[in-house]
Amino acid sequence: MSEYQYYEFVALDQALTAKQQGELRAVSSGGRITSSGFVNDYQWGDLKADPAKWMERYFDAHLYLANWGTRRIMLRLPKAALAPETVQAFCVGESAGCWATRTHVILRSS
Structure with missing residues (x-):
């Protein structure tokens, strides 16, 4: 069986140059x-x-999915909006x- 992984990153606060x-x-x-x-899937x-x-450098949100059941999400918020x-x-x-x-403060699920 092949593997499948999906990565998606979104820049909300500022467009990527x-x-x-x-x-x-x-x-x-x-x-x-x-x-x-950025979106890519890997077989x-x-x-x-x-x-x-x-996430630290470019993006405000991230989603990761894999066919073996792993699911992750990360969100980056300004420190002014949410204290660490x-x-x-x-x-x-x-x-x-x-x-x-x-x-920023970055939240992640495991």
């Missing part, structure tokens, strides 16, 4: 890349990048987590 789109294209030649997002491979790093300390209180166990960058 031509330079950023080029950086993404250098990682994934088959991805559908626009100023507002026999995997994304050659760390989705968490892409508030999020930490709700990230109990391994089902959810978060981390902060200089300007």
Whole structure:
């Protein structure tokens, strides 16, 4: 049986520049890349990048699905909208987590 993985990233707060789109294209030649997002599915491979790093740098939302049952979602919000300390209180166990960058807090499901 073949594997299937689906990656989708969305830029909501700010459109991707031509330079950023080029950086993404250098990682994934088959991805559908626009100023507002990246979509790719893989039948026999995997994304050659760390989705968490892409969230820190380029995107506001991420969805990952795999045919073996793995499902993940990440959301990036401005620290002004949601304090990292508030999020930490709700990230109990391994089902959810978060981390902060200089300007954002990123929530992830596991």
